[in-house]
Amino acid sequence: MKLVILILSSIATYVKTDTLLCSEYLVSGFHGVEDEALTASSVHDHPIDCSPRNGRLFYPGDDFLPKRLGGWISNVIDTDQFIQVTFHVDTIVTGVTIQGRYRDFNQWVKSYYVLHSMDNVTWTTVMSQNGSPRLFNGNTDMNTPVTSSVTPNITARHLRINPRTWEWYPTMRFDVSGCQIKQQIGGLSEYELKNVTLSEKMGNHTVFSLMSSRSVVDCGAMCHGHITCMSFAYEAPNGVPKCTGYDAWIVVHESSTSSMDVFVNKDMLDTYGYREDQEAAILYNIVEVRQDQGSAAKTCTSMYTRLMVVDTLTRMEGLNRIIAKYYVLIQDFRYFVAGTYTSTVWSYLGDTGDVIDSDLWSPGNPDQGQGHCVMLTQTGLASVDCQEQLFAICGN
Template structure:
């Protein structure tokens, strides 16, 4: 949310003089890459029927991560149709697609050409993904080593465990893979830590929101009142009218054309539950959306997260985001261009909210160029113009 530490409104010791305590919050993870994205799974969650040469270090399932840059992959211990690689998710997961890739190792041309998908809730009883005629679907695999082939599961399936069972292959049963979908987990967070300053879309007239107090002396007092009300997770304070309002319901409202951005303060636990992370300097929050959408879809997704496409306003901030991208194989190899705030409004490039002009020093070489498109993406060399209809990952903040 692009907010400095000094702008955080702390509750707990500083306001309520009460003990800070730890509680659990639901966190939803949605990604085109559930196995190896930013919220990817631990190695222990990847298992297999066998490994070539009984050598898990070089041929075990932990080498099956998509875009893994080494020469290894998962290679089965036998070339037969009884082999599988398995992934365990943190809980029941809505699975929408499988992504498959061969082994990255010239001169060997090892890849899986077709496969079955099996899934389970308990890891004991397994069900095959079948067609309407109830026969197992033979999914198409690869025809080379490095091209990623994505197969949608329509309808999606719900599973805790998933297996890929190769049925035909080139040279050896060998693959890298990932899975698209969503799951919910519970994470610990500091329940009384602080509220985060942000903006939300809300009706221009806020009178529909309940008043916590009509004669509030300060922003800190308003924050204390919200914290003491169990259901309050967001508040706004009108210092001119000294009115403190509970705007929690605004986060689930359906917005209309008669809406505007309103400043409010939101309990940080909400952002934690939505997957926001702190920058290394701990001065702001960001969320990388690992779902390929056009710019309108990306902006709408940020809005659903009570945020907006992030404003890249400084070189240190941009460098931090670029370091995050280069630190993950999925982002670095295949998704290193991400929508951020920015739009061409001739003759200037401005942030998407129509505000200030963007800093010219942040652009990549040969950018901005309206002929490339009227939206803005972050790349490894700086900000760049891009066609708004492109499908890219995005960053909220």
């Protein structure tokens, strides 16, 4: 597929507030960090890998060569040890969750300090109300996660967990909840050509439509000039140029049969962490904040898209394959997606023109007695109470 990117700049710069991308799993979730971002004061000298990359929440270890332990273990047994994460961007930290070693030996952290830094040089310990370092409660067994809130919240680029007491060895798996602070560059936009056709629903998201655009670059410049324009289409039917801007990117992933070029604001895709899966033909995002269906739908709208429409087995299998890569995300495999029960019909967007295919439902579903909304599970779509607190999938 040919990749075309337009980079457009403007003399005028827009004053935009920072975007907060929140998650319960900032270390190992969908918007988490790479292995190299996990470091430690020391690593246990053992034939099995005990390095900090194994310190991810719910990581079970690996028995294949080279073997990896289910957890990080320090090599020194004292109160100076720590495991550390370096975030991609400045991050608001609201909580910390820890576990002990996955199996074999009773090893876990009973209590710990939390330290934070912006430059990885000067470190500040989270303090209690009486002015002394706050001692966080840890684990009492190997595998039960224990979550502690960090109040007041802190902002950090680097975070350390410093074990103070432990069972046998300082050993742990962990994750961090909070919000990444994503900054946008005013006056600069990149638009990426997508091999897609626009959904009919995009008509409801039109920002402007002009018949006089001279080129695709001019069309992009017009979209760039509208702060709410997130994508645009350029076509020239019968030789007459037409440019249409939209405040969303709801698209249908299939080869375009017309001369229309569809460009999506790449900066916004990157800001909100959208990813593309060519095999499943989806542009998707996983919202790792538990909320009811109405709030989940609003979150997707705030990111200029919608709850994912799971309308094919290929798309469902693709999403299941994606989620299965994350140990933290398979713990509660229930995700709000598009769909409601209205007037005796289960449909994607609340009308009778897009009825959900019966082949997509998991066994025993749908059942309006369980609720009038739709979630994705490992076995298919399922009905669920709209007030249930779940993660969600946004995208197209």
